[in-house]
Amino acid sequence: MEDVVLHYKPADAGQLSSLIWRTETALEPFLCRVLPTFTPWFPSTSDRLLPIRPSKPAPTRARPPPEKRTQKPVSGPHIRDGAVKRSWSVVAHHRLPLRSTPCLSKPFLKTVIRHGLHLQQRARWVLGQHNLGSAGDMEQLNRSIKRSSLPTCNANIQREQRQIWVFCDVLYSEHVGKHLKEELALSGQITLSVPKLGNILTL
Structure with missing residues (x-):
């Protein structure tokens, strides 16, 4: 090590011994820490030669044989020659502008006010099997809805209940119900x- 020159102020002459000790301490060599042995985290060359797949296959769990289920006959209308039940629904092709707004009868208007119904709320006319006489009634109902003779209406068939549901707004429900009774010549009463x-409401 080369000579070291220590400069100090005259005012620090009384602390010269302390300054020399600090200087010698600062010039001492730093302790060297022994680094640990490096252990690679990737596989070594010997591990690369090991097989990737295990020598034995994985154990398999034995499954019990499937149970034989006997299909019970379903009660309902008989379908001949494997015919498939078809669903039926009808909506108007396009909405036509309504010429006039129907007026509600006083009894029905009281019912609407009493229950707090909105005039554009959907209601449902239920046509039972006793109301429809033949398949021609369904065809006529189909034409009436498609031609928008029944405003805001759509209908579908409920085969399990053997009913036809005709949906419409509360505002046009009386008009639709009377049209159904007159146009289709329905027998019995229909309910809204x-x-x-x-x-x-019952008509």
Whole structure:
């Protein structure tokens, strides 16, 4: 090590011994820490030669044989020659501008006000099997909805209940019900129902 020159102020002459000790301490060599042996995290050359797949196959769990189920005959209308049940629904091709707004009768208007029904709320006319006389009635109903003779209407068939549901707005429900009775010459009574209230009108 070369000579070291220590410069100090005259005012620090009384602390010369302390300055020399600090200087010698600062010039001492730093301790060297022994580094640990490097252990690679990747496989060594010997490990690369090991087989990737295990020598024995994985154990398999034996499954019990499937149970034989006997299909019970389903009660309902008989379908001949494997015919498939078809669903039926009808909607208007396009919405035509309504010429006039129908007026509600006083009894039905009281019912609407009493239950707090909205005029554009959907209601449902239920046509039972006793109301429809033949398949021609369904064809006529189909034509009436497609020609928009029944405003805001759509209909579908419920085969399990053997009913036809005709949906419309509350505002046009009386008009639709009377049209169904007259145009289709329905027998018996038809009922108008709304969700959570049930039947609110009978024609």
